[in-house]
Amino acid sequence: xxxxxxIPCLDVKDGRTVKGVNFVDLRDAGDPVELAxxxxxxxxxxxxxxxxxxxxxxxKTMVELVKAVARQINIPFxxxxxxxxxxxxxxxxxxxxxxxxINSAAxxxxxxxxxxxxxxxxxxxxxxxxxxxxxxxxxxxxxGGRIATGKQTFDWILEAESRGAGEILLTSMxxxxxxxxxxxxxxxxxxxxxxxxxxxxxxxxxxQHFVDVFEKTNVDAALAASVFHYGEILIPDLKEVLxxxxxxxxxx
Amino acid sequence: xxGIIRYGAGNIFSLTAALERLxxxxxxxxxxxxxxxxxxxxxxxxxxAGAAMNxxxxxxxxxxxxxxxxxxxxxxxxxxxLTSYSEEGNTDLLNIFPIKxxxxxxxxxxxxxxxxxxxxxxxxxxALFKNIPTASHFYFVHSYFIEFNEAYTLASTAYSTKFSASxxxxxxxxxxxxxxxxxxxxxxxxxxxxxx
Numbered sequence: 001x002x003x004x005x006x007i008p009c010l011d012v013k014d015g016r017t018v019k020g021v022n023f024v025d026l027r028d029a030g031d032p033v034e035l036a037x038x039x040x041x042x043x044x045x046x047x048x049x050x051x052x053x054x055x056x057x058x059x060k061t062m063v064e065l066v067k068a069v070a071r072q073i074n075i076p077f078x079x080x081x082x083x084x085x086x087x088x089x090x091x092x093x094x095x096x097x098x099x100x101x102i103n104s105a106a107x108x109x110x111x112x113x114x115x116x117x118x119x120x121x122x123x124x125x126x127x128x129x130x131x132x133x134x135x136x137x138x139x140x141x142x143x144g145g146r147i148a149t150g151k152q153t154f155d156w157i158l159e160a161e162s163r164g165a166g167e168i169l170l171t172s173m174x175x176x177x178x179x180x181x182x183x184x185x186x187x188x189x190x191x192x193x194x195x196x197x198x199x200x201x202x203x204x205x206x207x208q209h210f211v212d213v214f215e216k217t218n219v220d221a222a223l224a225a226s227v228f229h230y231g232e233i234l235i236p237d238l239k240e241v242l243x244x245x246x247x248x249x250x251x252x
Numbered sequence: 253x254x255g256i257i258r259y260g261a262g263n264i265f266s267l268t269a270a271l272e273r274l275x276x277x278x279x280x281x282x283x284x285x286x287x288x289x290x291x292x293x294x295x296x297x298x299x300x301a302g303a304a305m306n307x308x309x310x311x312x313x314x315x316x317x318x319x320x321x322x323x324x325x326x327x328x329x330x331x332x333x334l335t336s337y338s339e340e341g342n343t344d345l346l347n348i349f350p351i352k353x354x355x356x357x358x359x360x361x362x363x364x365x366x367x368x369x370x371x372x373x374x375x376x377x378x379a380l381f382k383n384i385p386t387a388s389h390f391y392f393v394h395s396y397f398i399e400f401n402e403a404y405t406l407a408s409t410a411y412s413t414k415f416s417a418s419x420x421x422x423x424x425x426x427x428x429x430x431x432x433x434x435x436x437x438x439x440x441x442x443x444x445x446x447x448x
Contacts, residue, residue, distance in 0.1 A: 096265035
């Protein structure tokens with residue numbers, strides 16, 4: 001049976017991880033490669049690197065990061081942040097990235113999804129969607145949830161799928177950072193409506209939240225950052241509890 | 253030394269990185285004259301099988317590949333090229349294995365692409381899976397699969413249908429998953445192949 005995936009997300013700026021990390025005896029907690037290697041050794045199934053570098057050197061630093069990770073890490077990884085055109089994606093693919101994650105660039109120019117899928121295959125294209133509840137609906141937001149777009153999240157996800165997204169990374173901005181659990185009801189609706197894998201993000205605070213999101217929504221993967229970085233949840237413990245709840249997970 | 257057959261389909265950075273970590277020597281095969289210096293071959297590939305076959309034909313290496321007698325491993329689309337036909341692009345392929353590459357049916361329960369870690373079950377005693385327990389997890393990402401076949405399936409995986417995770421015929425092997433992304437068992441498989 002296909003396993004449910006556990007995905008730590010690392011924020012990277014100028015080639016260094018940001019946000020504190022204190023779960024292992026790292027020689028250099030800011031080294032994304034060493035951190036990635038540790039997560040991989042713990043049993044992470046995949047990694048996401050979100051590059052928040054804002055300088056004009058960004059493509060170069062991203063390519064260097066991807067190469068360094070691909071040299072050392074034997075699990076798949078996705079890179080996101082500031083990918084605006086085919087040339088960005090091509091450089092990252094050739095450096096060893098398994099997937100790229102596109103967020104605001106796809107909202108601004110939906111045809112980019114078609115172009116990327118045609119050029120590299122749907123399996124390479126993850127569409128990241130930041131959503132927030134507005135009234136009774138869900139609206140796509142940009143810039144970490146600060147800017148509302150006019151797009152209904154549900155419609156946008158279906159459009160992204162039809163244009164060639166291979167996977168949806170759905171972050172609930174209402175839940176993100178709360179540690180109060182994933183947005184179960186919306187994730188369930190989205191997961192039932194699409195035929196591509198869905199990664200749940202936003203709200204993970206306890207092991208039970210992961211059990212809930214897999215049992216109640218049947219999403220394919222769950223992503224979290226701080227609970228892993230601060231050692232509040234250790235991946236081997238998490239996987240053991242998932243296994244006890246008859247949720248299929250990869251054993252090392 | 254492993255020769256990686258280059259025909260312009262997909263990037264090989266992760267594959268060569270894995271071989272380097274494992275201390276396995278490799279070089280590149282761009283044309284028929286490059287084959288002789290190697291004793292193993294890998295046919296990589298991601299993307300569209302029909303487009304990959306077109307590119308391979310343009311290199312002029314098709315007849316040479318079909319005549320190989322040394323251990324040869326196709327990975328992902330590189331494995332699908334070894335079959336007779338793919339529904340992707342409705343394309344005739346190398347026909348080293350007289351079996352077909354088909355598309356997974358769409359369903360909300362079994363999503364396409366088949367993405368993630370799934371169990372690989374190998375019943376046959378084969379050196380490619382030496383020191384790899386059956387039902388170990390490997391990393392897959394694909395929308396097309398090679399049909400299960402008693403004669404040629406070396407290892408199988410269950411998804412919406414049971415399919416060939418690995419195939420074997422004489423010196424030809426194929427794996428649908430990505431050994432270079434499949435943790436330590438993937439690395440074990442690459443080591444095993446280099447020792448054949």
